[in-house]
Amino acid sequence: MPLSSANLSALVALRHDLHQHPEVSGQEEQTAQRIRAFLTTLTPNRLVGQLGGHGLAAVFEGSAPGPTILLRCELDALPIQEKSDVAHRSTISGKGHLCGHDGHMAILAAVAMTLAERRPAKGRTVLLFQPAEEDGSGAAKVLSDEAFALLAPDLALSLHNCPGLPIGRAALKSGPVNCxxxxxxxxxxxxxxxxxxxxxxxxxxxxxxxxxxxxxxxxxxxxxxxxxxxxxxxxxxxxxxxxxxxxxxxxxxxxxxxxxxxxxxxxxxxxxxxxxxxxxxxxxxxxxxxxxxxHHCENAPEATAVLARAMDACGVNWDSTGLPWRPSEDFGRFRRLCPSAMLFLGAGVSCPALHNPDYDFPDELIPLGAEIFLNALRELLG
CATH class of the missing domain: 3.30.70.360 (Alpha-Beta Plaits)
Incomplete structure (x- = not known):
C-alpha cells in the first residue's frame, strides 16, 4: 500500500523536526518523546519505553499466532557541528543528525502508519527505536533489559543509508557486512x-x-x-x-x-x-x-534472502557492491539472539559521506525503505 501524499508530508515533517533537535548517545530523551507522540496516534498494541535507556518499541500484533519480526532503527545523533544551509538544519550547537538516523526513524514511522491501517495477519511486528548506536553501547543495553525479553524476535532486520550508491539501488550480501x-x-x-x-x-x-x-x-x-x-x-x-x-x-x-x-x-x-x-x-x-x-555485523542467509525478495518485489536493483563495509554498527549484537540482516540503501552518488558536517538524509528514501520492510513483513506475517 503506497503512502498517501498527506502521510508522506507528515513523515518528512517528522524527519525534519528530528533533524533540528539532535541528541547524542544516551541523551535521546526528547527524541524518544517525539517518536512516542507520533506513534501514540497510530494505536499500536503496545508501546514499551525506557529500553536500554531511552529506547522505545511499538508492537503491532496479528490475530493469529506467528513469529515475531523486529525492525530496528537508531535514535541518536553525533557530537559534530552541522554545516548546512538547509531550512531544517540542527538547532543544537555541536550536535547533528549526520549519519541519517533521523531518516531511519522516519522509515519505521512509515511502517507504523501502514500497520496501523492493516495489522499483520499473524505473529507480531516490533518496531525498535534503539538508543546509543553511535558509541556501540545501545544494542547491548537493550538486549540485557528485562523488558526486551518479552519482545524477543525470531528474526531481526535493519537498514542503513549509503552515500555513494545511487538512490534506488542497494547493497546486500550474507556473511560479514560491517567490521x-x-x-x-x-x-x-x-x-x-x-x-x-x-x-x-x-x-x-x-x-x-x-x-x-x-x-x-x-x-x-x-x-x-x-x-x-x-x-x-x-x-x-x-x-x-x-x-x-x-x-x-x-x-x-x-x-x-x-x-x-x-x-x-x-x-x-x-x-x-x-x-x-x-x-x-x-x-x-x-x-x-x-x-x-x-561486534561485527553478519547477515544470516535466511534473513538476507527475506530482504532480497522484499527488494525484488518493489523493483530495487541490488548487489553486493561495497560490502563488507569498514564502518561498524552495533546491530551485529542481534545476531546472537536470532537470524538478522542489514541492507544498505543508496543515498545518492553525490550525497556527502556519513559523519560529514554537510550530510543530510534524502527524504525520497523514506517511502522506499518503508516499502522494502513492508514487503518483508507481508511475506513473513501476511
Missing part, C-alpha cells in the same frame, strides 16, 4: 620536570612518537580479506599545554578494526604488546582501556 571495531586508549605515566631540566623527569614523548607509526603499521589488507585489520590513530596528547613543564604523562588513542570478532583479540594483544615495549624502553608505566566496542 568489528573498538577504541583503545593507551596511557603512559612518567614524571614531570622543569622544562630547563628535562633529564630529571621521565617524558613519554619518545614512547608516544614511536608508538604511533608502529600501531599504524599493524594495518593490512582490505575489508574483503578474512584477516583484514586497520589501526587508525585518532588522538595523541603530551602533558599539559605549558612551556615550562617537561611532560610526565601522555596518551595515544587508536581505533582498531577487523572484519570479524575473532580477529579483534589478536589485534588488541599486538597493540598492547607494542605499547608495553615502548613503555619499558622509556621506563614508563602504561595502562589500557577500551571504548566504543562494536
Amino acid at each position: 568489528a571495531s573498538r577504541g583503545l586508549k593507551i596511557e603512559f605515566t612518567g614524571k614531570t620536570a622543569h622544562a630547563s631540566q628535562p633529564e630529571t623527569g621521565l617524558s613519554p614523548m619518545p614512547a608516544v612518537s614511536a608508538l604511533m607509526p608502529i600501531l599504524s603499521g599493524c594495518s593490512k589488507g582490505t575489508q574483503a580479506d578474512p584477516d583484514f585489520r586497520l589501526v587508525t590513530i585518532t588522538h595523541a596528547q603530551l602533558g599539559e599545554p605549558a612551556f615550562g613543564i617537561a611532560p610526565g604523562d601522555g596518551q595515544v588513542w587508536a581505533t582498531l578494526r577487523t572484519l570479524t570478532d575473532d580477529q579483534m583479540e589478536a589485534l588488541c594483544q599486538e597493540a598492547e604488546a607494542a605499547a608495553r615495549k615502548q613503555a619499558e624502553i622509556s621506563n614508563l608505566e602504561v595502562s589500557f582501556s577500551y571504548h566504543d566496542v562494536f
